[in-house]
Amino acid sequence: MDNSNAEQVSASLPSTRTHELVASARWLLKMRWIAGAGVFPATWIACSVLNLGVSSTPLFITGVAILLYNALLWYWLGRLNRIADPQDVRYSHLAHLQVGLDWLAMTALIHFSGGVESPIIFFFVFHIIIASLLFDQRTAYFYAFTALLLVGGTVALEVAGRLEHVHVEGFLGTVSYREPAYLVGVLGIFAVTSIVTVYLTSSIAERLRRREDQLSTLYMGAQAVSSSLDLATVLNRLVEATAEAMGVSAASIGLIDSTGTGVEVAAAHGMSASYLSKGPILLEKSRVYSKVLSSGRPLIVQGEVDRSRFQYPDEKEKEGIRSILYVPLIARNRTLGIVRAHSSRPNRFTEDDARFLTAIAAQGGVAIENAMAYQALKKLDLDKSQFVRSVTHELRSPVTGAQSLLRGVIKGYAGGLTDRQQDILKRLNRRLNKLEALINDLLDLAAGRSDLKVEDNRSLALMDTLDRVIARLSVQLDEKEQKLVYDRPAGNPIVSATEEGLDRIFVNLVGNAIKYTPEGGTVSVQVEERDLHVATAVKDTGIGIPAKSLPRLFSEFYRAPNAKAFETGTGLGLVIVKELVESFGGRISVESEEGRGAAFTVHLPAAAP
Ligand code: ATP
Numbered sequence: 243m244d245n246s247n248a249e250q251v252s253a254s255l256p257s258t259r260t261h262e263l264v265a266s267a268r269w270l271l272k273m274r275w276i277a278g279a280g281v282f283p284a285t286w287i288a289c290s291v292l293n294l295g296v297s298s299t300p301l302f303i304t305g306v307a308i309l310l311y312n313a314l315l316w317y318w319l320g321r322l323n324r325i326a327d328p329q330d331v332r333y334s335h336l337a338h339l340q341v342g343l344d345w346l347a348m349t350a351l352i353h354f355s356g357g358v359e360s361p362i363i364f365f366f367v368f369h370i371i372i373a374s375l376l377f378d379q380r381t382a383y384f385y386a387f388t389a390l391l392l393v394g395g396t397v398a399l400e401v402a403g404r405l406e407h408v409h410v411e412g413f414l415g416t417v418s419y420r421e422p423a424y425l426v427g428v429l430g431i432f433a434v435t436s437i438v439t440v441y442l443t444s445s446i447a448e449r450l451r452r453r454e455d456q457l458s459t460l461y462m463g464a465q466a467v468s469s470s471l472d473l474a475t476v477l478n479r480l481v482e483a484t485a486e487a488m489g490v491s492a493a494s495i496g497l498i499d500s501t502g503t504g505v506e507v508a509a510a511h512g513m514s515a516s517y518l519s520k521g522p523i524l525l526e527k528s529r530v531y532s533k534v535l536s537s538g539r540p541l542i543v544q545g546e547v548d549r550s551r552f553q554y555p556d557e558k559e560k561e562g563i564r565s566i567l568y569v570p571l572i573a574r575n576r577t578l579g580i581v582r583a584h585s586s587r588p589n590r591f592t593e594d595d596a597r598f599l600t601a602i603a604a605q606g607g608v609a610i611e612n613a614m615a616y617q618a619l620k621k622l623d624l625d626k627s628q629f630v631r632s633v634t635h636e637l638r639s640p641v642t643g644a645q646s647l648l649r650g651v652i653k654g655y656a657g658g659l660t661d662r663q664q665d666i667l668k669r670l671n672r673r674l675n676k677l678e679a680l681i682n683d684l685l686d687l688a689a690g691r692s693d694l695k696v697e698d699n700r701s702l703a704l705m706d707t708l709d710r711v712i713a714r715l716s717v718q719l720d721e722k723e724q725k726l727v728y729d730r731p732a733g734n735p736i737v738s739a740t741e742e743g744l745d746r747i748f749v750n751l752v753g754n755a756i757k758y759t760p761e762g763g764t765v766s767v768q769v770e771e772r773d774l775h776v777a778t779a780v781k782d783t784g785i786g787i788p789a790k791s792l793p794r795l796f797s798e799f800y801r802a803p804n805a806k807a808f809e810t811g812t813g814l815g816l817v818i819v820k821e822l823v824e825s826f827g828g829r830i831s832v833e834s835e836e837g838r839g840a841a842f843t844v845h846l847p848a849a850a851p
Pocket residue numbers: 683750754755756758782784785786787795800801802803805806810811812813814815816817839840
């Protein structure tokens with residue numbers, strides 16, 4: 243990847259460089275406290291211990307100046323941190339000001355410690371490294387050349403006698419600092435060192451920055467891709483992540499078709515409609531595709547390429563595609579297809595890009611496989627529900643037929659019966675009634691799973707339903723001599739549901755309350771309107787639910803041991819209730835203790851009348 247590509251990538255990402263600039267500004271300020279303070283002991287050693295003959299006063303003054311301007315910069319940074327966000331251009335101004343002042347301070351130190359003889363000249367290299375880390379390569383070169391100009395200019399002025407030259411005792415013996423060979427040697431090496439330093443440092447820094455950008459894209463892509471189980475969403479997010487990470491405008495995902503002989507485009511980004519409709523990719527006709535799939539390795543196709551390697555060379559040229567990167571899409575243990583990025587620029591992709599896209603594709607592959615497995619499970623569940631539905635449907639008609647025949651026989655339409663015969667037929671009738679109830683429950687369950695549609699919901703007055711349900715169940719309440727407490731709210735809560743669904747919810751809950759409460763107990767129904775929802779509590783004073791049964795209450799066919807000993811049932815009612823409540827956007831909760839009654843509360847979102 244060359245520089246302009248790197249810029250494409252970073253432009254679409256939260257820039258690492260601006261964040262870096264803020265962090266580096268602080269770090270640089272801290273370092274300068276040390277460097278500024280370091281001038282004093284260094285000067286003392288040079289003047290008093292090594293007796294180098296340089297004058298300490300101007301050096302001390304420069305040290306003080308460094309500390310002073312650092313204090314001002316420190317104050318400015320503190321203010322910026324309070325008022326500006328990291329993108330603020332003033333952070334960049336601060337960085338340039340810091341480097342500018344350092345350049346002047348360095349020039350002063352060099353001049354006062356011997357000019358071209360000064361060993362401090364090579365300290366400039368540290369500053370050049372810092373500038374290369376802070377700024378882009380061009381700016382870093384600018385600062386390196388400025389350093390050369392400042393040092394070269396100072397030396398020139400000293401040689402010309404315009405500026406007093408400080409001689410360092412014992413450094414140069416017979417050689418004069420005016421000696422051309424000496425000047426050229428020192429300044430030449432300084433120049434080469436500076437330029438090479440900028441080149442090396444900024445190339446390494448640029449690489450690291452690109453890696454950092456890539457990692458954050460990879461991270462964001464992984465999050466986007468794995469946050470959904472919907473196959474189409476996963477595929478679309480993956481192509482977008484690919485295009486963004488590669489900094490190209492077009493990417494696509496092709497999945498191997500069911501016959502294994504071709505690849506179908508499953509998601510595409512940034513491609514023209516005519517290119518997308520070019521036709522299916524057949525492995526026997528596309529050498530590039532078959533090569534990637536059989537080798538399981540990425541492939542870069544760019545520059546002058548043999549047209550025969552492609553199935554659609556004309557379409558490729560018309561689309562203006564000059565470079566293509568193919569990466570196999572591999573999940574756990576099988577190849578699913580190919581991720582492809584392309585560009586209109588020749589020689590656009592590098593090995594580095596191939597490695598990076600392979601990492602993205604690996605994450606995407608797992609997410610795609612998960613979404614596929616989820617889709618298959620959903621389909622299986624639907625098939626199962628449909629199967630249950632058709633079987634129960636077929637079962638219902640002979641049962642209802644048998645029931646009506648039996649009722650006729652019991653009523654004596656087929657001739658007189660003995661008491662014993664009557665008794666047996668009545669028991670048979672009760673069994674058939676139970677069987678019919680079970681079939682109805684199963685039908686409800688299957689119906690709920692397969693085709694409960696939100697658009698079937700209407701705004702319904704909850705109290706109408708509850709009145710109806712209670713009226714219907716009052717016979718059973720009377721039979722068991724149970725007391726009913728029915729608290730109607732002041733208002734008229736409206737919920738969004740189907741009439742039949744709402745009926746079934748409360749027939750089941752109130753029915754259970756009656757069923758699992760001994761004679762003489764109390765059943766209560768309380769409706770409360772809260773902020774955005776309506777809570778309906780169905781309570782009883784019955785046998786209650788053992789603590790260890792509570793978590794399994796809403797699973798198919800589950801019945802608590804105390805309930806089994808108390809009454810017959812199938813254990814499907816609550817499953818149906820829960821599915822219906824959830825299909826209406828609500829939830830159900832239960833509170834109970836064995837032997838102390840139960841309370842089921844249905845929370846439904848309030849709807850507009
Ligand atoms: P059916 O499918 O015929 O309604 P069921 O009443 O046993 O049979 P659910 O209504 O699903 O099935 O209830 C499941 C279990 O939850 C019951 O078997 C019982 O153990 C417990 N349960 C439900 N309501 C109550 C209640 N009001 N009091 C005590 N236990 C209850």
